[in-house]
Amino acid sequence: MPESDQPNYSNEPELIDLYQKPDKIYTRSFKGYFRNLRLAGGAFLFLLYFGTAWLNWGGRQAVLFDLPERKFHIFSATFWPQDFILLSWLLIICAFGLFAITVFAGRIWCGYTCPQSVFTWVFMWAEKITEGDRNQRMRRDKGPISVGKILRKLAKHGIWLGVSVATAITFVGYFTPIRDLVPDMLSWQVNASALFWLGFFTVATYANAGWLREMVCLHMCPYARFQSVMFDRDTLVVAYDYNRGESRGSRKRGVDPKSQGLGDCIDCSVCVQVCPTGIDIRNGLQIGCIGCAACIDACDDIMDKMNYEKGLIRYTTDSELSGKKTHFLRPQLLIYTGLLVAMIGLFIWSLSSRSALELDVLRDRNQLYRTSSDGSIENTYTLKLANKDQRPLSMTVKVKDMGSLSSRSDMHFTVNAGEVAQHVVRLALPAESLDSGSRDIEFIISTDQPDIPPVTAESRFIAP
Numbered sequence: 001m002p003e004s005d006q007p008n009y010s011n012e013p014e015l016i017d018l019y020q021k022p023d024k025i026y027t028r029s030f031k032g033y034f035r036n037l038r039l040a041g042g043a044f045l046f047l048l049y050f051g052t053a054w055l056n057w058g059g060r061q062a063v064l065f066d067l068p069e070r071k072f073h074i075f076s077a078t079f080w081p082q083d084f085i086l087l088s089w090l091l092i093i094c095a096f097g098l099f100a101i102t103v104f105a106g107r108i109w110c111g112y113t114c115p116q117s118v119f120t121w122v123f124m125w126a127e128k129i130t131e132g133d134r135n136q137r138m139r140r141d142k143g144p145i146s147v148g149k150i151l152r153k154l155a156k157h158g159i160w161l162g163v164s165v166a167t168a169i170t171f172v173g174y175f176t177p178i179r180d181l182v183p184d185m186l187s188w189q190v191n192a193s194a195l196f197w198l199g200f201f202t203v204a205t206y207a208n209a210g211w212l213r214e215m216v217c218l219h220m221c222p223y224a225r226f227q228s229v230m231f232d233r234d235t236l237v238v239a240y241d242y243n244r245g246e247s248r249g250s251r252k253r254g255v256d257p258k259s260q261g262l263g264d265c266i267d268c269s270v271c272v273q274v275c276p277t278g279i280d281i282r283n284g285l286q287i288g289c290i291g292c293a294a295c296i297d298a299c300d301d302i303m304d305k306m307n308y309e310k311g312l313i314r315y316t317t318d319s320e321l322s323g324k325k326t327h328f329l330r331p332q333l334l335i336y337t338g339l340l341v342a343m344i345g346l347f348i349w350s351l352s353s354r355s356a357l358e359l360d361v362l363r364d365r366n367q368l369y370r371t372s373s374d375g376s377i378e379n380t381y382t383l384k385l386a387n388k389d390q391r392p393l394s395m396t397v398k399v400k401d402m403g404s405l406s407s408r409s410d411m412h413f414t415v416n417a418g419e420v421a422q423h424v425v426r427l428a429l430p431a432e433s434l435d436s437g438s439r440d441i442e443f444i445i446s447t448d449q450p451d452i453p454p455v456t457a458e459s460r461f462i463a464p
């Protein structure tokens with residue numbers, strides 16, 4: 001066990017050099033229930049991330065954030081800049097979801113689903129298959145340079161780089177159609193902006209999951225900082241059962257620990273060796289713990305071998321550890337969950353009642369009105385219409401309560417699916433009705449599709 005991992009048993013205050021170089025963490029491989037759970041979850045997330053980019057839907061990429069066209073396509077739905085309020089809403093829902101989960105189950109997001117953790121586990125797997133398990137890696141790093149050592153390191157960095165490049169291509173592929181991007185890359189025809197982001201995300205993935213690892217969780221992630229204030233005594237956390245484990249110490253298998261004045265912890269330090277952030281959970285809950293449960297799996301394995309009951313390290317609550325009842329249903333959790341459900345309901349309602357049409361009316365700014373040869377007064381309007389539907393729409397323009405106004409332009413036109421069209425409308429007031437003067441008017445646009453309600457926009461008719 002490295003010296004820095006040893007708990008401080010003395011009463012002397014511990015001096016910590018804030019600028020000391022952190023020891024490199026060599027994680028040990030392990031097996032167990034939570035590892036399998038994380039593997040299944042990670043495989044699903046990888047499939048989702050890498051697979052979705054290649055899915056097609058209705059003749060285009062199923063999920064595409066088309067920034068030049070300012071349209072976000074998510075399967076059959078297309079979001080326009082006007083819908084950004086929905087996107088903000090979605091982010092707020094995610095934040096509240098995270099709050100509710102944190103209050104209930106601590107850093108479960110960090111341990112199982114955070115991209116930083118998922119990619120770090122993949123990179124650690126690459127490390128293991130190329131350079132061996134913990135002890136082999138430590139020995140090799142301390143040993144002299146050899147051809148075998150260089151080849152192993154090259155293989156590891158090759159896999160890291162391969163995963164990083166695939167991650168970057170997929171990420172950029174959500175913004176530039178991936179079926180064009182990959183052939184463009186192969187024929188060296190990628191545009192400068194795509195090339196920059198490909199480079200950026202390759203370096204970011206390689207550095208974060210390969211080199212920085214726990215530093216991201218410890219020093220860079222804002223969520224790690226504020227989530228601790230959401231914890232209470234009833235939050236589910238990964239914890240060491242101090243009362244059961246102490247006093248810790250080695251013993252022979254089959255010996256009754258009580259007869260030696262010992263608890264169940266055999267002080268093997270395996271729980272520390274598997275920890276991706278290098279902490280000793282026996283020292284209590286720490287900010288570095290990402291709740292990955294690797295120490296649970298490792299310790300359960302030791303307990304099995306010693307014929308002790310599993311769960312010396314387990315998911316539990318502070319209340320349970322101190323012999324009190326855990327209250328899962330508590331006001332903080334109920335408030336977060338209630339708000340979350342209400343916001344999801346409102347979001348679904350806003351999404352389903354979102355109009356498929358968007359109408360803007362622009363008056364001709366150069367000329368307030370025009371007097372035509374027959375003495376009538378004409379006003380010109382540009383109707384800007386966005387068809388957010390998946391079908392081409394045939395539209396009809398009407399003016400509410402036209403009165404003496406008449407139209408001097410075609411009031412029917414078609415807008416293709418997902419397009420914005422401009423249509424100029426000229427309204428005229430006959431010379432004999434001039435005394436009725438300027439007035440507010442309302443344009444009504446209806447379509448040939450009965451399931452799309454008409455939209456309206458106000459403007460003004462100006463007369464001398």
Ligand code: SF4
Binds near residue numbers: 264
């Ligand atoms: S793995 Fe279990 S038995 Fe071994 S040191 Fe950790 S808590 Fe103690």
Ligand code: SF4
Binds near residue numbers: 276288291296
């Ligand atoms: S202490 Fe345990 S749960 Fe926390 S990060 Fe380390 S291995 Fe994961």
